[in-house]
Amino acid sequence: MTDSLTHVASHSRLSVVAPCHNEALNLPELLRVLEASLQALKRPFEVIVVDDGSTDTSFTQLSNAALTRPWLQVLRLARNYGKEAALTAGLDHASGDAVVLMDGDLQHPPELLSALVDAWSNGADMVVAIRTDRAGDGLLRRAGTRLFYRLLNAMSEQHIPMDAGDFRLLSRRAVASIQALPERSRFMKGLYALVGLKLVTVNYQPNARIAGRSQFGPRKLWRLAIDGIASFTSVPLRIWSYIGLALAVPAGLCALWIVVRTLVYGVDTPGYASLATMILFFSGVQLIGLGVIGEYLGRVYIETKRRPLYVISDTLGDVAKTPDAAHGGIRLPARPSPEQQH
Incomplete structure (x- = not known):
């Protein structure tokens, strides 16, 4: 059974979804390291970068990169909808047999992709990357994070692994299960746990940020905590x-x-x-x-x-799928060319 799974997985397409917001300084290195790590796996792949309403030069850099990288797809959201909506947009457009979710700031090491794929090849539907070091978060943030997950796990029926973020691999049927969940207030870590299926964990140590600063300040973390508690327990x-x-x-x-x-x-x-x-x-x-x-x-x-979770203003690359407006988001018509305008 394991040999069969490994054989199938070796010929399967892998999608990587990376939401980003104002990560112009990190994008060149992200694309370089991702390309090297994915090519080493020797399987078809695509990378979907979701530009979550960036106000810097992120989209310009992605536009230039897409000219020479046929595996790169870009979804540009009409405004900053938040990480949960950006992840949903990426999942809605991913066509791979397995989908890896990771941040666009390189703190999630692309070198771990091989371990995630190996666990999936052995039959796991969800491979969760667990942080082994939170020294860079600061004492208050570490204590608040642990308290939140302990409270949420104590109050809800779903169990969310401690120190598990969005960095993970999802099988195609895990993705389909998450897409079938219709709620608009989406706490993705809770939705992963709600789906269930076979789960395997892989430990990793996060990288330090190369440039820029985290877009998740105390206010966004507080709102995310409220979303998590209100969405998964009464x-x-x-x-x-x-x-x-x-x-x-x-x-x-x-x-x-x-x-x-x-x-x-x-x-x-x-x-x-x-x-x-x-x-x-x-x-x-x-x-x-x-x-x-x-x-x-x-x-x-x-x-x-039942408003859409996100609106896509621009796309780059071979974005074949169209989101379902009744469930997730909508895509605006393409911008007219200068010739069409005249």
């Missing part, structure tokens, strides 16, 4: 029921005690300051609870509108 809603019960019971007992003291013992209970404090406290708790409910309701509202 535990926060249940927690507020328990919080309400835990606050209501002592408050009711305290009110009963005050009534008994006043009616039986005639003891007046002054304290407008303490009363105002309690009102403000409970009002704050209620507003936080409403915020949690609003987060979930907002997602229901977004899903019902």
Whole structure:
């Protein structure tokens, strides 16, 4: 069985999807290293770079590179839709029998492609690259990341491997399973776990950035964490029921005690300051609870509108597939040539 899988995989086409946003300084080296690593595998391949609304010269560099690299395809999104939408766009257009997802900043080493493909050749549907070193992230970011994944794994039915990012290989049927999931609020790491299938992990040490800085600041990481929790568990809603019960019971007992003291013992209970404090406290708790409910309701509202996840403004290379507007995104018509305009 293993020999059969290896034989099939050796003749299969490999797609690499690399989303990028303002990575003009890293793109030349990325394409050079990717080409060398993929050619060493001795199999047909394509590289799909998704330009997620870059404002630097990324698209110009990709346009020049595509002239001499027939394996390069480029999707230019109409604006910055975010990494999750960019990954979805790449998956929607990948034609390979296996698809590798990796960042466009070279922190995901292309040299690991061989290990990912070997695991896939042995029957894995999903090969996940696990980071063994987070020293470059800083203490606060490392602690926040670990806390987030521990909370998410404790609250949801899906298990997301610790220190697993988007760097992974997906078989064609794993890609098809992810594409069949219709939600607009996409937390890709959760969707990978939701699909299931046979999973294998491969350890790696991330490279240092060659140039530029990370496009994932604290604000984007916070939004991603909220997306992950709200998309894959309803535990926060249940927690507020328990919080309400835990606050209501002592408050009711305290009110009963005050009534008994006043009616039986005639003891007046002054304290407008303490009363105002309690009102403000409970009002704050209620507003936080409403915020949690609003987060979930907002997602229901977004899903019902069924807007496309992304809009593609330009393409380069042999982009054969057209995205399904009812599921993922849409592609704008090609720009008219100067002759057509006149």
